[in-house]
Amino acid sequence: MEIQAIIKKSKKTKDLITELNPGDIALIAHKDIDEIAALGLIEKKIKGVINIHQSISGSYPNQGPRMLVEKGILLWDNVSAEIWEKINNEDIMTLTKDHIKNIEFFLGDPLTMDDIGAMLQKAEANFNNVLDGFIENTLSYAKKEKSLVTGNVEIPQVDVKIKNRPVVVLVRGKNYKEDLLAIRSFIKEMKPVLIAVDGGADAFLEHRFKPDIIIGDMDSVSDAGLHSAKELIVHGYVDGRAPGLERLNDLGLNGKVFKAPGTSEDIAMLLAYHYQAEIIVALGTHSNMIDFLEKGRKGMASTFLVRLKIGQKLVDGKGVSILYNSPLKARSLVWLVVGMLLPFLVITFYSPTVQQIVKLFLMRLRYSF
Incomplete structure (x- = not known):
């Protein structure tokens, strides 16, 4: 080779x-x-x-x-x-x-x-040991970061109308492109507010949707993506630093700062909830230990807290494409056809009119030969 x-x-x-x-x-x-x-x-x-x-x-x-x-x-x-x-x-x-x-x-x-x-x-053999440490880390930081969901975080004003509208939050996570494709009809029909977390903006554009809001560090979204959105919200540190603003300034774009602990996808969902979204459909979001370890995080405190608060409005669409792409088995198709024919067969058996038509047809068939 x-x-x-x-x-x-x-x-x-x-x-x-x-x-x-x-x-x-x-x-x-x-x-x-x-x-x-x-x-x-x-x-x-x-x-x-x-x-x-x-x-x-x-x-x-x-x-x-x-x-x-x-x-x-x-x-x-x-x-x-x-x-x-x-x-x-x-x-x-x-x-x-x-x-x-x-x-x-x-x-x-x-x-x-x-x-x-x-x-x-x-x-796999080491999984439970890692899980134990992950749980301890999550619970420890949840106590420190609970202000994220108890009303002590300043949420920036937005111009996009969110109240009583469905919202789709798109994150570059597992199966995010396939899941977006699976709910394409929902987006076209319901016209939800589209919130992209960083590179999620480019996924929206690939499917010919323009994000209403982009929220994040602004480090993994294209220039075209940034220019496409109506509003830009930079995820800043609690101490006020917001490195993502520098990139926006270089591009001549304006952005607001959302100072908060946790991940950008957490504050995106919190923003939608705060402004009274009807439902929040989350695609590609990180929700389990492996998701977070892949991001280099040893816990998921902020995600735990945010989902605890917004759970009644959250529809987690992660993996929905797998459901849509399930193959239709031949046996299922046969039973579907049988189910469709059954009412017709019952009517034929009990209806005198249909019985006479069938008899006439059979007689004509017999004398034709």
Whole structure:
């Protein structure tokens, strides 16, 4: 095996994904490759990934590496960090199965599905220990951050009318594109307020929807996305710092600051609830331990608190596309047809008129031969 390819590198995988082209090799520093990162790499149709960190550390069963290898993308794992200094961005290199020829650098064999299966098995065995720590962290921070939902947080004014309207909050999480596609008809018919959390704005635009509000750090949304929204709300730190404002200023855009602990998706839902949304449909949101560990968070205090408060209005649409895409089995189709014919058969049996018509038809058929 020998591959010649352009190698592109970045220690922020989500930034690198925007620069990749089909056939490239990605050089990353990504411990526990998550599903969203894997999907981004897969969509770019790259040939391989060189990771200087452990793709599966064993702390939890992350599925990103499995997804990459299943798609035929070579994954060299836990490669010596020395490679970072030996390769410049966009160098053209020739790779064999276990080394880079140009610089005679040893990579080791790429991971196989058997390798990944064994790693995931070890991670599963450690799951309860990690869960215990995650719960402790969540409860501890929930006590410190409860002001987020008890009315002690200043929520910025918005010009978009939210009261008594449905709201869709879109986050770049698992299956977010498929889930958005699944509720496309709902959006067209009900005309909900569309709130994008950072890169969710670009997903709306891909489906020809314009976000009404973008809320977040403003670090993973395109310039086009930022220009498309009616309102921009920067998620700021409790102490008042809001780094996302700098980018908006550079683009000549105005934004309001929402100072609050927690995640941007939490404050997006809190904003919708505060302004009396009829319902809040959440797509791609993070709601379980693995979701948060993939984001590098060791707890989910703010999410726990926000969902505790807004639960009566929240419709979690995460994974709804799986329901819509369930295949119709042949047996189910047969029973559906039988169910449709049954009323007709009953009417035929009991109706004298229909019986006479059937008899006349049979008699005519008999004398025709």
